[in-house]
Amino acid sequence: MNKHHQVNGWLSMQVLTRALRVIKTLAASRQGMTLQQLHEELQIPIGSMHRVLAALAEEQYVTRSPINRRYFLGPASAELVGISSATRGTLVTPPAPVLKAAQESGETVFLTEIVGLRLVCVSLVEARHPLRLFVQVGQEVPLHAAASARSILAFLPEEVVETLFRERDLTAFTTGTLRSLEQVKSHLAQVRAQGYDVCENELDENVWAVAAPVFASTAQAVSSVTLAAAGNRMRDPIQRTRATEIVLRTARTLSEELGYTGGFSNLPETPEAAGAGGETPSR
Template sequence: MQVVVRALEVLRAVAAKPKGATLQELHNELGIPTGSLHRLLATLAAEAFVTRSAMNRRYFLGPVAHQLAEGNQHRSALLVTPHHAVVAAAEASGETVFLTELIGDRAVCVALSEGRHPLRLFVRIGQEMPLHAAASSRSILAYCPDPVVRRLLGKHDLVAFTEETPRTVEEVLDHLALVRTRGYDVCDDELDRCVWAVSSPIFTSTGSVAASVTLTAAGGRMRDERARAEALRTIQAAAHDLSAELGFSGGRPGTAGVPARSTQLRQESKHPATPRADPWEPPGAMSVDHLPAKESR
Protein backbone atom coordinates (compact mmCIF):
# COMPACT_ATOMS: atom_id res chain seq x y z
CA MET A 1 0.00 0.00 0.00
CA GLN A 2 2.85 2.37 0.82
CA VAL A 3 4.27 1.89 -2.68
CA VAL A 4 0.93 2.85 -4.23
CA VAL A 5 0.68 5.94 -2.05
CA ARG A 6 4.20 6.98 -2.97
CA ALA A 7 3.52 6.46 -6.67
CA LEU A 8 0.47 8.73 -6.42
CA GLU A 9 2.53 11.33 -4.55
CA VAL A 10 5.07 11.27 -7.36
CA LEU A 11 2.35 11.66 -10.00
CA ARG A 12 0.83 14.60 -8.14
CA ALA A 13 4.23 16.26 -7.83
CA VAL A 14 5.01 15.82 -11.52
CA ALA A 15 1.55 17.05 -12.52
CA ALA A 16 2.07 20.21 -10.45
CA LYS A 17 5.20 21.12 -12.41
CA PRO A 18 4.31 22.14 -15.97
CA LYS A 19 7.99 22.77 -16.70
CA GLY A 20 8.87 19.24 -15.62
CA ALA A 21 10.83 18.04 -12.60
CA THR A 22 14.22 16.44 -12.15
CA LEU A 23 14.87 13.44 -9.95
CA GLN A 24 16.62 15.68 -7.42
CA GLU A 25 13.77 18.17 -7.33
CA LEU A 26 11.26 15.40 -6.66
CA HIS A 27 13.52 13.94 -3.98
CA ASN A 28 13.82 17.33 -2.27
CA GLU A 29 10.06 17.86 -2.34
CA LEU A 30 8.85 14.40 -1.39
CA GLY A 31 11.66 13.14 0.80
CA ILE A 32 11.59 9.74 -0.90
CA PRO A 33 15.04 8.10 -1.04
CA THR A 34 16.64 8.66 -4.42
CA GLY A 35 16.93 4.95 -5.20
CA SER A 36 13.29 4.26 -4.38
CA LEU A 37 12.19 7.35 -6.26
CA HIS A 38 14.16 6.32 -9.33
CA ARG A 39 12.49 2.88 -9.30
CA LEU A 40 9.04 4.43 -8.93
CA LEU A 41 9.67 6.78 -11.84
CA ALA A 42 11.01 3.94 -13.96
CA THR A 43 7.83 1.95 -13.33
CA LEU A 44 5.59 4.93 -14.05
CA ALA A 45 7.54 5.63 -17.24
CA ALA A 46 7.27 2.01 -18.37
CA GLU A 47 3.49 2.32 -18.08
CA ALA A 48 3.53 5.76 -19.81
CA PHE A 49 2.20 7.63 -16.77
CA VAL A 50 5.30 9.82 -16.91
CA THR A 51 7.86 10.54 -19.60
CA ARG A 52 11.48 11.63 -19.26
CA SER A 53 13.04 14.11 -21.62
CA ALA A 54 16.44 13.00 -22.86
CA MET A 55 17.28 16.62 -23.65
CA ASN A 56 16.81 18.10 -20.17
CA ARG A 57 16.29 14.98 -18.02
CA ARG A 58 13.06 16.31 -16.59
CA TYR A 59 9.98 14.19 -15.95
CA PHE A 60 6.57 15.13 -17.34
CA LEU A 61 3.15 13.54 -17.26
CA GLY A 62 2.95 10.83 -19.90
CA PRO A 63 0.27 10.06 -22.48
CA VAL A 64 -1.64 7.65 -20.22
CA ALA A 65 -1.93 10.27 -17.48
CA HIS A 66 -3.16 12.78 -20.04
CA GLN A 67 -5.72 10.30 -21.34
CA LEU A 68 -7.07 9.90 -17.81
CA ALA A 69 -7.36 13.67 -17.56
CA GLU A 70 -8.96 14.26 -20.96
CA GLY A 71 -11.77 16.20 -19.35
CA ASN A 72 -9.35 18.99 -18.58
CA GLN A 73 -9.38 20.52 -22.05
CA HIS A 74 -8.80 24.09 -20.95
CA ARG A 75 -5.37 23.81 -19.37
CA SER A 76 -2.68 26.13 -20.72
CA ALA A 77 -1.61 25.22 -24.23
CA LEU A 78 1.99 26.00 -23.28
CA LEU A 79 2.63 23.45 -20.54
CA VAL A 80 6.39 23.41 -20.75
CA THR A 81 8.68 26.37 -21.24
CA PRO A 82 10.20 25.58 -24.65
CA HIS A 83 13.64 26.43 -25.96
CA HIS A 84 14.01 29.99 -27.25
CA ALA A 85 14.53 28.61 -30.78
CA VAL A 86 11.09 26.97 -30.63
CA VAL A 87 9.48 30.18 -29.40
CA ALA A 88 11.27 32.19 -32.09
CA ALA A 89 10.09 29.81 -34.82
CA ALA A 90 6.49 30.03 -33.59
CA GLU A 91 6.64 33.82 -33.44
CA ALA A 92 8.25 34.14 -36.87
CA SER A 93 5.81 31.78 -38.58
CA GLY A 94 2.68 32.41 -36.56
CA GLU A 95 2.22 28.63 -36.38
CA THR A 96 2.53 25.97 -33.68
CA VAL A 97 6.05 24.60 -33.24
CA PHE A 98 6.83 21.61 -31.01
CA LEU A 99 9.57 19.21 -29.93
CA THR A 100 9.21 15.43 -30.11
CA GLU A 101 11.40 12.77 -28.53
CA LEU A 102 11.52 9.01 -28.92
CA ILE A 103 10.87 7.75 -25.39
CA GLY A 104 10.85 3.97 -25.19
CA ASP A 105 8.87 2.82 -28.20
CA ARG A 106 6.78 5.99 -28.42
CA ALA A 107 7.31 9.38 -30.02
CA VAL A 108 6.08 11.97 -27.52
CA CYS A 109 5.60 15.73 -27.71
CA VAL A 110 7.67 17.20 -24.86
CA ALA A 111 7.41 20.96 -25.48
CA LEU A 112 5.52 23.38 -27.70
CA SER A 113 4.93 27.02 -28.45
CA GLU A 114 1.82 28.31 -30.17
CA GLY A 115 1.89 31.07 -32.76
CA ARG A 116 -0.86 33.41 -33.86
CA HIS A 117 -2.79 30.58 -35.50
CA PRO A 118 -2.86 27.82 -32.87
CA LEU A 119 -4.08 24.30 -33.64
CA ARG A 120 -5.19 23.46 -30.14
CA LEU A 121 -6.73 20.12 -31.01
CA PHE A 122 -3.80 18.83 -33.03
CA VAL A 123 -0.94 18.52 -30.54
CA ARG A 124 -0.41 18.84 -26.81
CA ILE A 125 2.32 18.11 -24.29
CA GLY A 126 2.59 14.38 -23.60
CA GLN A 127 0.72 13.44 -26.77
CA GLU A 128 1.97 10.32 -28.51
CA MET A 129 2.68 10.94 -32.18
CA PRO A 130 2.01 7.98 -34.52
CA LEU A 131 5.32 6.55 -35.68
CA HIS A 132 4.15 5.91 -39.23
CA ALA A 133 1.98 8.94 -39.89
CA ALA A 134 3.56 11.97 -38.19
CA ALA A 135 6.43 13.98 -39.65
CA SER A 136 7.69 14.61 -36.12
CA SER A 137 8.11 10.86 -35.56
CA ARG A 138 9.45 9.98 -38.99
CA SER A 139 12.18 12.61 -38.93
CA ILE A 140 13.57 10.72 -35.91
CA LEU A 141 12.92 7.19 -37.19
CA ALA A 142 14.70 8.03 -40.43
CA TYR A 143 17.99 7.82 -38.52
CA CYS A 144 17.26 4.49 -36.84
CA PRO A 145 18.40 1.22 -38.49
CA ASP A 146 15.72 -0.52 -40.54
CA PRO A 147 15.51 -3.54 -38.17
CA VAL A 148 14.82 -1.19 -35.27
CA VAL A 149 12.17 0.66 -37.26
CA ARG A 150 10.51 -2.64 -38.18
CA ARG A 151 10.47 -3.69 -34.53
CA LEU A 152 8.97 -0.39 -33.41
CA LEU A 153 6.33 -0.35 -36.13
CA GLY A 154 5.48 -3.95 -35.30
CA LYS A 155 4.39 -2.84 -31.83
CA HIS A 156 1.81 -0.42 -33.19
CA ASP A 157 -1.20 -0.61 -35.47
CA LEU A 158 -0.56 1.32 -38.68
CA VAL A 159 -3.86 3.13 -38.47
CA ALA A 160 -5.10 4.71 -41.70
CA PHE A 161 -6.00 8.15 -40.36
CA THR A 162 -6.71 9.39 -43.90
CA GLU A 163 -6.39 8.02 -47.42
CA GLU A 164 -2.88 9.55 -47.51
CA THR A 165 -1.56 7.63 -44.47
CA PRO A 166 1.18 5.04 -45.11
CA ARG A 167 -0.37 1.62 -44.58
CA THR A 168 2.52 -0.85 -44.62
CA VAL A 169 5.93 -1.15 -43.01
CA GLU A 170 7.60 -1.18 -46.42
CA GLU A 171 5.83 2.01 -47.40
CA VAL A 172 7.05 3.69 -44.22
CA LEU A 173 10.62 2.48 -44.80
CA ASP A 174 10.57 3.85 -48.34
CA HIS A 175 9.38 7.17 -47.01
CA LEU A 176 12.09 7.24 -44.31
CA ALA A 177 14.73 6.80 -47.01
CA LEU A 178 13.34 9.95 -48.64
CA VAL A 179 13.50 11.78 -45.31
CA ARG A 180 17.17 10.85 -44.92
CA THR A 181 17.91 12.03 -48.44
CA ARG A 182 16.40 15.48 -48.05
CA GLY A 183 16.92 15.93 -44.29
CA TYR A 184 13.36 16.83 -43.32
CA ASP A 185 9.86 15.39 -43.52
CA VAL A 186 6.53 16.75 -44.66
CA CYS A 187 3.13 15.46 -43.56
CA ASP A 188 0.22 16.63 -45.69
CA ASP A 189 -3.22 15.25 -44.75
CA GLU A 190 -1.62 11.99 -43.56
CA LEU A 191 -2.48 12.32 -39.87
CA ASP A 192 -5.20 14.97 -39.71
CA ARG A 193 -7.25 16.23 -42.61
CA CYS A 194 -6.38 19.74 -43.73
CA VAL A 195 -3.28 19.83 -41.52
CA TRP A 196 0.24 20.31 -42.89
CA ALA A 197 3.53 19.86 -41.02
CA VAL A 198 7.26 20.02 -41.71
CA SER A 199 9.79 18.50 -39.31
CA SER A 200 13.57 18.47 -39.02
CA PRO A 201 15.83 16.28 -36.83
CA ILE A 202 17.91 17.68 -33.98
CA PHE A 203 21.45 16.29 -33.82
CA THR A 204 23.80 15.84 -30.84
CA SER A 205 27.56 16.35 -30.70
CA THR A 206 28.05 12.73 -31.81
CA GLY A 207 25.78 13.13 -34.81
CA SER A 208 22.98 11.04 -33.33
CA VAL A 209 19.41 12.31 -33.36
CA ALA A 210 18.08 13.55 -30.04
CA ALA A 211 14.64 14.77 -31.10
CA SER A 212 12.77 16.60 -33.83
CA VAL A 213 11.31 20.07 -34.16
CA THR A 214 8.09 20.44 -36.12
CA LEU A 215 5.99 23.28 -37.49
CA THR A 216 2.33 22.48 -38.04
CA ALA A 217 -0.32 24.61 -39.69
CA ALA A 218 -3.74 24.50 -41.28
CA GLY A 219 -3.32 23.06 -44.75
CA GLY A 220 -5.10 25.97 -46.36
CA ARG A 221 -2.35 28.34 -45.23
CA MET A 222 0.34 26.14 -46.78
CA ARG A 223 -0.92 25.66 -50.33
CA ASP A 224 1.28 28.46 -51.61
CA GLU A 225 4.80 27.31 -52.51
CA ARG A 226 6.36 30.38 -50.91
CA ALA A 227 4.59 29.69 -47.61
CA ARG A 228 5.85 26.10 -47.58
CA ALA A 229 9.38 27.20 -48.44
CA GLU A 230 9.37 29.79 -45.65
CA ALA A 231 8.07 27.20 -43.16
CA LEU A 232 10.89 24.86 -44.16
CA ARG A 233 13.50 27.60 -43.69
CA THR A 234 12.04 28.47 -40.29
CA ILE A 235 12.07 24.90 -38.99
CA GLN A 236 15.56 24.21 -40.34
CA ALA A 237 16.85 27.32 -38.59
CA ALA A 238 15.31 26.13 -35.31
CA ALA A 239 16.78 22.64 -35.75
CA HIS A 240 20.17 24.18 -36.53
CA ASP A 241 20.12 26.28 -33.34
CA LEU A 242 18.92 23.39 -31.17
CA SER A 243 21.55 21.05 -32.62
CA ALA A 244 24.27 23.64 -32.06
CA GLU A 245 23.33 23.90 -28.39
CA LEU A 246 23.69 20.12 -28.12
CA GLY A 247 27.20 20.39 -29.51
CA PHE A 248 26.58 19.50 -33.15
CA SER A 249 29.09 21.45 -35.21
CA GLY A 250 27.78 20.71 -38.69
CA GLY A 251 28.82 18.39 -41.44
CA ARG A 252 27.56 14.88 -41.89
CA PRO A 253 25.85 13.18 -38.92
CA GLY A 254 27.36 9.92 -37.75
CA THR A 255 30.80 8.62 -38.68
CA ALA A 256 32.38 6.78 -41.59
CA GLY A 257 29.41 7.50 -43.82
CA VAL A 258 26.92 5.82 -41.49
CA PRO A 259 23.70 7.81 -41.02
CA ALA A 260 23.09 9.37 -37.64
CA ARG A 261 21.26 7.15 -35.16
CA SER A 262 18.57 8.06 -32.73
CA THR A 263 19.92 8.54 -29.21
CA GLN A 264 17.11 6.29 -28.01
CA LEU A 265 17.98 3.39 -30.30
CA ARG A 266 21.57 2.91 -31.53
CA GLN A 267 21.55 -0.67 -32.70
CA GLU A 268 23.58 -1.13 -35.86
CA SER A 269 22.07 -2.09 -39.18
CA LYS A 270 23.83 -4.28 -41.73
CA HIS A 271 22.41 -2.16 -44.54
CA PRO A 272 22.38 1.51 -43.48
CA ALA A 273 20.69 3.85 -45.88
CA THR A 274 22.78 6.39 -47.74
CA PRO A 275 22.96 9.69 -45.83
CA ARG A 276 22.41 13.06 -47.38
CA ALA A 277 25.45 14.72 -48.87
CA ASP A 278 25.37 17.53 -46.31
CA PRO A 279 22.63 17.44 -43.65
CA TRP A 280 23.52 20.89 -42.35
CA GLU A 281 23.55 23.18 -45.25
CA PRO A 282 22.51 26.67 -44.16
CA PRO A 283 18.80 26.73 -43.26
CA GLY A 284 16.69 27.04 -46.36
CA ALA A 285 19.50 26.12 -48.73
CA MET A 286 18.34 22.59 -49.50
CA SER A 287 15.42 21.42 -51.52
CA VAL A 288 13.26 24.47 -50.97
CA ASP A 289 12.43 24.61 -54.67
CA HIS A 290 11.42 20.96 -54.56
CA LEU A 291 9.30 21.06 -51.42
CA PRO A 292 6.20 19.11 -52.47
CA ALA A 293 2.78 20.69 -52.45
CA LYS A 294 1.40 17.24 -51.69
CA GLU A 295 3.27 14.16 -50.62
CA SER A 296 3.01 11.41 -53.22
CA ARG A 297 2.94 7.82 -52.20
Protein backbone atom coordinates in the same frame (compact mmCIF):
# COMPACT_ATOMS: atom_id res chain seq x y z
CA MET B 1 61.49 -0.30 -13.09
CA ASN B 2 63.46 2.93 -12.56
CA LYS B 3 62.08 6.10 -11.02
CA HIS B 4 61.68 7.81 -14.40
CA HIS B 5 59.45 5.01 -15.68
CA GLN B 6 57.46 5.02 -12.45
CA VAL B 7 56.77 8.76 -12.79
CA ASN B 8 55.73 8.40 -16.43
CA GLY B 9 53.44 5.53 -15.54
CA TRP B 10 51.84 7.51 -12.75
CA LEU B 11 51.29 10.51 -15.03
CA SER B 12 49.74 8.33 -17.75
CA MET B 13 47.38 6.77 -15.21
CA GLN B 14 46.45 10.23 -13.90
CA VAL B 15 45.60 11.45 -17.41
CA LEU B 16 43.50 8.34 -18.08
CA THR B 17 41.67 8.71 -14.77
CA ARG B 18 40.93 12.36 -15.48
CA ALA B 19 39.67 11.55 -18.96
CA LEU B 20 37.31 8.89 -17.62
CA ARG B 21 36.03 11.26 -14.95
CA VAL B 22 35.31 13.88 -17.63
CA ILE B 23 33.39 11.35 -19.75
CA LYS B 24 31.38 10.17 -16.73
CA THR B 25 30.55 13.75 -15.72
CA LEU B 26 29.46 14.78 -19.22
CA ALA B 27 27.32 11.63 -19.53
CA ALA B 28 25.23 12.94 -16.63
CA SER B 29 24.86 16.44 -18.08
CA ARG B 30 22.22 16.89 -20.76
CA GLN B 31 23.03 20.57 -21.22
CA GLY B 32 26.78 20.04 -21.50
CA MET B 33 29.43 21.82 -19.41
CA THR B 34 31.94 24.60 -19.94
CA LEU B 35 35.65 24.25 -19.26
CA GLN B 36 35.21 26.29 -16.07
CA GLN B 37 32.32 24.12 -14.86
CA LEU B 38 34.30 20.93 -15.44
CA HIS B 39 37.27 22.44 -13.63
CA GLU B 40 35.11 23.34 -10.63
CA GLU B 41 33.21 20.05 -10.60
CA LEU B 42 36.25 17.77 -10.89
CA GLN B 43 38.86 19.96 -9.23
CA ILE B 44 41.27 19.43 -12.13
CA PRO B 45 43.56 22.39 -12.88
CA ILE B 46 42.40 24.52 -15.84
CA GLY B 47 45.54 23.83 -17.86
CA SER B 48 45.32 20.08 -17.30
CA MET B 49 41.59 20.10 -18.01
CA HIS B 50 42.17 21.90 -21.29
CA ARG B 51 44.73 19.28 -22.36
CA VAL B 52 42.45 16.39 -21.38
CA LEU B 53 39.53 17.89 -23.33
CA ALA B 54 41.72 18.55 -26.37
CA ALA B 55 42.84 14.92 -26.39
CA LEU B 56 39.29 13.62 -25.94
CA ALA B 57 38.00 15.95 -28.68
CA GLU B 58 40.69 14.77 -31.11
CA GLU B 59 39.47 11.19 -30.65
CA GLN B 60 35.79 12.31 -30.74
CA TYR B 61 35.07 11.23 -27.17
CA VAL B 62 33.85 14.78 -26.56
CA THR B 63 32.66 17.58 -28.81
CA ARG B 64 32.37 21.30 -28.21
CA SER B 65 29.31 23.27 -29.27
CA PRO B 66 30.19 26.12 -31.66
CA ILE B 67 27.23 28.04 -30.23
CA ASN B 68 27.60 27.96 -26.44
CA ARG B 69 31.16 26.57 -26.14
CA ARG B 70 29.95 23.77 -23.88
CA TYR B 71 31.44 20.28 -24.00
CA PHE B 72 29.29 17.22 -24.65
CA LEU B 73 29.90 13.52 -25.16
CA GLY B 74 31.07 12.73 -28.67
CA PRO B 75 30.24 9.87 -31.07
CA ALA B 76 33.13 7.72 -29.81
CA SER B 77 31.73 7.83 -26.27
CA ALA B 78 28.33 6.70 -27.53
CA GLU B 79 29.94 3.69 -29.21
CA LEU B 80 32.00 2.95 -26.10
CA VAL B 81 29.21 2.93 -23.53
CA GLY B 82 26.12 2.42 -25.66
CA ILE B 83 24.45 5.70 -24.75
CA SER B 84 20.85 5.78 -25.92
CA SER B 85 18.68 8.75 -26.72
CA ALA B 86 16.08 7.12 -24.48
CA THR B 87 18.11 8.18 -21.45
CA ARG B 88 17.38 11.82 -22.10
CA GLY B 89 14.74 13.62 -20.04
CA THR B 90 11.66 15.35 -21.37
CA LEU B 91 11.00 19.07 -21.56
CA VAL B 92 8.08 21.26 -20.62
CA THR B 93 9.28 24.81 -21.34
CA PRO B 94 10.04 25.21 -25.05
CA PRO B 95 13.68 26.10 -25.79
CA ALA B 96 14.39 29.62 -27.07
CA PRO B 97 14.93 28.51 -30.72
CA VAL B 98 11.45 26.91 -30.74
CA LEU B 99 9.86 30.05 -29.31
CA LYS B 100 11.68 32.10 -31.95
CA ALA B 101 10.47 29.82 -34.76
CA ALA B 102 6.88 30.09 -33.57
CA GLN B 103 7.14 33.87 -33.32
CA GLU B 104 8.74 34.19 -36.75
CA SER B 105 6.25 31.91 -38.50
CA GLY B 106 3.11 32.62 -36.50
CA GLU B 107 2.41 28.88 -36.59
CA THR B 108 2.44 26.01 -34.08
CA VAL B 109 5.93 24.67 -33.40
CA PHE B 110 6.69 21.67 -31.20
CA LEU B 111 9.44 19.26 -30.16
CA THR B 112 9.16 15.48 -30.30
CA GLU B 113 11.55 13.19 -28.44
CA ILE B 114 12.20 9.46 -28.00
CA VAL B 115 11.02 8.34 -24.56
CA GLY B 116 11.63 4.62 -24.13
CA LEU B 117 10.01 2.99 -27.16
CA ARG B 118 7.66 5.90 -27.80
CA LEU B 119 7.95 9.20 -29.63
CA VAL B 120 6.36 11.89 -27.49
CA CYS B 121 5.63 15.60 -27.90
CA VAL B 122 7.65 17.18 -25.08
CA SER B 123 6.99 20.90 -25.63
CA LEU B 124 4.76 23.01 -27.85
CA VAL B 125 4.13 26.65 -28.74
CA GLU B 126 0.65 27.29 -30.13
CA ALA B 127 0.10 29.35 -33.23
CA ARG B 128 -1.28 32.86 -33.38
CA HIS B 129 -3.66 31.40 -35.93
CA PRO B 130 -6.35 28.86 -34.93
CA LEU B 131 -5.33 25.24 -35.48
CA ARG B 132 -6.94 21.99 -34.37
CA LEU B 133 -4.02 19.62 -33.95
CA PHE B 134 -3.80 15.93 -32.99
CA VAL B 135 -0.53 16.45 -31.12
CA GLN B 136 -0.44 17.81 -27.54
CA VAL B 137 2.31 17.95 -24.90
CA GLY B 138 2.86 14.53 -23.34
CA GLN B 139 1.06 12.74 -26.15
CA GLU B 140 2.63 9.92 -28.15
CA VAL B 141 2.79 10.62 -31.87
CA PRO B 142 2.09 7.84 -34.38
CA LEU B 143 5.29 6.58 -35.96
CA HIS B 144 3.89 6.13 -39.46
CA ALA B 145 1.66 9.17 -39.84
CA ALA B 146 3.56 12.11 -38.33
CA ALA B 147 6.44 14.05 -39.87
CA SER B 148 7.65 14.74 -36.33
CA ALA B 149 8.22 11.01 -35.78
CA ARG B 150 9.44 10.07 -39.25
CA SER B 151 12.08 12.81 -39.30
CA ILE B 152 13.68 11.04 -36.30
CA LEU B 153 13.11 7.47 -37.49
CA ALA B 154 14.78 8.18 -40.82
CA PHE B 155 18.11 8.66 -39.05
CA LEU B 156 17.91 5.71 -36.65
CA PRO B 157 19.46 2.29 -37.32
CA GLU B 158 17.12 -0.03 -39.22
CA GLU B 159 17.01 -2.52 -36.36
CA VAL B 160 15.84 0.23 -34.00
CA VAL B 161 13.09 1.21 -36.43
CA GLU B 162 12.01 -2.44 -36.67
CA THR B 163 11.84 -2.65 -32.88
CA LEU B 164 9.79 0.53 -32.58
CA PHE B 165 7.26 -0.69 -35.16
CA ARG B 166 6.96 -4.17 -33.67
CA GLU B 167 3.33 -4.92 -32.75
CA ARG B 168 2.28 -1.39 -33.72
CA ASP B 169 -0.96 -0.88 -35.62
CA LEU B 170 -0.65 1.42 -38.62
CA THR B 171 -3.95 3.19 -38.06
CA ALA B 172 -5.41 5.10 -41.01
CA PHE B 173 -6.14 8.55 -39.59
CA THR B 174 -7.03 9.98 -43.01
CA THR B 175 -7.12 8.77 -46.59
CA GLY B 176 -3.55 10.05 -46.98
CA THR B 177 -2.05 8.00 -44.11
CA LEU B 178 0.69 5.50 -45.02
CA ARG B 179 -0.82 2.03 -44.56
CA SER B 180 2.10 -0.43 -44.58
CA LEU B 181 5.59 -0.74 -43.10
CA GLU B 182 6.99 -1.03 -46.62
CA GLN B 183 5.48 2.33 -47.51
CA VAL B 184 6.89 3.84 -44.34
CA LYS B 185 10.41 2.51 -45.01
CA SER B 186 10.33 3.85 -48.55
CA HIS B 187 9.24 7.21 -47.21
CA LEU B 188 12.00 7.22 -44.58
CA ALA B 189 14.59 6.78 -47.34
CA GLN B 190 13.24 9.94 -48.97
CA VAL B 191 13.42 11.80 -45.66
CA ARG B 192 17.07 10.79 -45.21
CA ALA B 193 17.88 12.04 -48.69
CA GLN B 194 16.32 15.48 -48.25
CA GLY B 195 17.02 15.97 -44.53
CA TYR B 196 13.44 16.72 -43.42
CA ASP B 197 9.89 15.43 -43.73
CA VAL B 198 6.62 16.94 -44.89
CA CYS B 199 3.20 15.67 -43.82
CA GLU B 200 -0.01 16.85 -45.48
CA ASN B 201 -3.44 15.57 -44.48
CA GLU B 202 -1.95 12.33 -43.10
CA LEU B 203 -2.64 12.74 -39.39
CA ASP B 204 -5.07 15.67 -39.38
CA GLU B 205 -7.28 16.84 -42.23
CA ASN B 206 -6.31 20.26 -43.58
CA VAL B 207 -3.01 20.32 -41.67
CA TRP B 208 0.38 20.75 -43.34
CA ALA B 209 3.52 20.12 -41.32
CA VAL B 210 7.26 20.07 -41.85
CA ALA B 211 9.75 18.50 -39.42
CA ALA B 212 13.53 18.17 -39.18
CA PRO B 213 15.73 16.03 -36.93
CA VAL B 214 17.80 17.35 -34.03
CA PHE B 215 21.13 15.62 -33.46
CA ALA B 216 23.02 15.26 -30.17
CA SER B 217 26.77 15.49 -29.71
CA THR B 218 26.92 11.72 -30.25
CA ALA B 219 25.57 12.25 -33.81
CA GLN B 220 22.32 10.48 -32.87
CA ALA B 221 18.94 11.83 -33.94
CA VAL B 222 17.35 12.43 -30.54
CA SER B 223 14.39 14.67 -31.28
CA SER B 224 12.71 16.71 -33.98
CA VAL B 225 11.26 20.18 -34.41
CA THR B 226 7.97 20.51 -36.30
CA LEU B 227 6.01 23.43 -37.70
CA ALA B 228 2.31 22.72 -38.25
CA ALA B 229 -0.20 24.98 -39.98
CA ALA B 230 -3.66 24.90 -41.50
CA GLY B 231 -3.39 23.60 -45.04
CA ASN B 232 -5.29 26.52 -46.52
CA ARG B 233 -2.61 28.90 -45.17
CA MET B 234 0.20 26.87 -46.72
CA ARG B 235 -0.90 26.53 -50.33
CA ASP B 236 1.66 29.01 -51.62
CA PRO B 237 4.96 27.24 -52.50
CA ILE B 238 6.88 30.25 -51.20
CA GLN B 239 5.13 29.96 -47.82
CA ARG B 240 6.02 26.27 -47.66
CA THR B 241 9.64 26.93 -48.54
CA ARG B 242 9.88 29.65 -45.90
CA ALA B 243 8.35 27.35 -43.25
CA THR B 244 10.76 24.57 -44.19
CA GLU B 245 13.76 26.87 -43.89
CA ILE B 246 12.59 28.11 -40.47
CA VAL B 247 12.36 24.52 -39.23
CA LEU B 248 15.74 23.55 -40.68
CA ARG B 249 17.47 26.56 -39.12
CA THR B 250 15.82 25.81 -35.78
CA ALA B 251 16.90 22.16 -35.93
CA ARG B 252 20.45 23.22 -36.75
CA THR B 253 20.57 25.63 -33.80
CA LEU B 254 19.15 23.03 -31.39
CA SER B 255 21.66 20.46 -32.64
CA GLU B 256 24.58 22.83 -32.21
CA GLU B 257 23.40 23.71 -28.70
CA LEU B 258 23.53 19.98 -27.91
CA GLY B 259 27.13 19.87 -29.10
CA TYR B 260 26.57 18.38 -32.56
CA THR B 261 29.39 19.32 -34.92
CA GLY B 262 28.56 17.14 -37.91
CA GLY B 263 27.03 18.11 -41.23
CA PHE B 264 23.46 19.12 -42.04
CA SER B 265 21.29 18.53 -45.07
CA ASN B 266 19.48 21.25 -46.97
CA LEU B 267 19.99 23.96 -44.37
CA PRO B 268 19.98 27.64 -45.40
CA GLU B 269 23.34 29.31 -45.06
CA THR B 270 21.99 32.58 -43.69
CA PRO B 271 18.84 33.68 -41.84
CA GLU B 272 17.97 35.88 -44.83
CA ALA B 273 17.37 32.69 -46.81
CA ALA B 274 14.18 32.16 -44.86
CA GLY B 275 12.53 34.97 -46.78
CA ALA B 276 13.55 33.70 -50.20
CA GLY B 277 11.35 31.79 -52.56
CA GLY B 278 12.12 28.38 -53.95
CA GLU B 279 10.75 25.07 -55.05
CA THR B 280 8.00 23.35 -53.16
CA PRO B 281 9.46 20.79 -50.73
CA SER B 282 9.02 17.18 -51.80
CA ARG B 283 6.15 15.28 -50.23
